[in-house]
Amino acid sequence: MKKRTLFCFSVMAVVGSMAYGQKADPVVEAIIKEATYHSQLEQLGHELLDVVGPRLVGSPQMKQAGDWAVKQYASWGIAAKTEQWGEWKGWERGITHVDMVEPWVKSLHGMQLAWSPSTAGKTVTAEAILLPELADSLAYQKWLPTVKGKFVLLSMLEPTGRPDDNWKDNATPESYKRMKIEREVQSVAWRERIRRTGYSSRTLPAVLEKAGALGILTSYWSKGFGANKIFGAYTEKVPSVDISLEDYGLLYRLAASGHKPKVSLRADSKTGGAVPTFNTIAEIKGSEKPDEYVILSAHFDSWDGGTGATDNGTGTLTMMEAMRILKKVYPNPKRTILVGHWGSEEQGLNGSRAFVEDHPEIVKNIQVVLNQDNGTGRVVNLSGQGFVDSYDYLGRWLASVPDSIRNEVKTTFPGTPGGGGSDYASFLAAGAPAFSLSSLSWSYGNYTWHTNLDTYDKIVFDDLRSNAILTAIMAYEASEDPEPTSKVKRQMPMTEGGKRQPWPAPRSPNRKGGGIE
Structure with a gap:
């Protein structure tokens, strides 16, 4: 309790310092206060990781997780659904x-x-x-x-x-x-x-x-x-x-x-035989530009040596908490704010690739995709992923984030487009401005990534609260931005053979996986 109280005081001190000498944004202040004083991260983590458990594609727990998320979003007044995109071997x-x-x-x-x-x-x-x-x-x-x-x-x-x-x-x-x-x-x-x-x-x-x-x-x-x-x-x-x-x-x-x-x-x-594979989608409909999209992104599935806490329970919790906060303090966004909890990322970004392939009408109107998928740590890296003007809009949105969170984030512009690794790459390949909110390691590679130790006790909730604040503020700013984001791509560097590297190409998902016919 003492540690949480100190965290709250420090965050409110940040809010005060933001307001001093500049006009405070009441929505930003409300996001910070809600995330600090009324966080639901611990309870959501318990329900997802301890009660539902690991979420291997094709397993009963994956379906249970999807049903749980839809019900949870409904309790916040957010429309949600599961959307089937293929089948997988049941186990x-x-x-x-x-x-x-x-x-x-x-x-x-x-x-x-x-x-x-x-x-x-x-x-x-x-x-x-x-x-x-x-x-x-x-x-x-x-x-x-x-x-x-x-x-x-x-x-x-x-x-x-x-x-x-x-x-x-x-x-x-x-x-x-x-x-x-x-x-x-x-x-x-x-x-x-x-x-x-x-x-x-x-x-x-x-x-x-x-x-x-x-x-x-x-x-x-x-x-x-x-x-x-x-x-x-x-x-x-x-x-x-x-x-x-x-x-x-x-x-x-x-x-x-x-x-x-x-x-x-x-x-x-x-x-078992073939079972449905799905994405879980929720959205807060835009009031002025409902056909333009700010997408929050995290894969829902996991390996099942542990409970998939940091890969990618923490990304899932961050996006759910950000959506909860936004619905409460910013219920009528200008653009539609959509969250995608993707299935079968672990077998090759299948859920997000299916969404990109199945929803060109959404992909062509994406304002931004913000994806988190590398552990429990606070966000410390943000690359422009090869978009020439990304420094402009990402920089403006980050300026609204508290100094104590923003100063941790090292930015690289324009950066180079990622070819895989997590679901932002599926959108990036289709030309949408999609970015990875990359986290501090906390020994992720050795101790929790795909291991038997990837469990609830490894979550650092103070860092998750920072990530939820960062994500919610950036989503708010992206929704409010009067201009659509530029999708101009950088000139790609030359290979050793003297040819120019290509932009990553879209790839189709595996819609029948695990060896089913």
């Missing part, structure tokens, strides 16, 4: 229980990869074996029958479970250098081991399951204490399970030394 996560039962007993930290097949209600026990180091693909073909009835360990043994910064803080320079060399040598050797099979890390699991393996065990360490990245399975009949670095290393070392570890696995999950 529902169940309990994963994995134990080592020989040479001694230990419960292991592991979870199924997304879309992994189950063990069909049974507990399966078998030896865990290594992918061996053999001469070539012919040798691997001779070895292949030995995987029948076994679990196969298919990831490299990490030489250390300590992140690099922990080594830097404590190791001697010589020791740190030696660790880095050892890890690089092992990485190169493991890639060569995979290459010699004649397959890739993506295609090999299917080959092993066809040869009779009972399951694939991997460990995708995220280079942070306790953090593993959880992506999708490459098997269709047997389970694929990610094991924590610590427990995977135990199995690997036992198998390598000939002690034949045995693993017991029960993996419950449900695979």
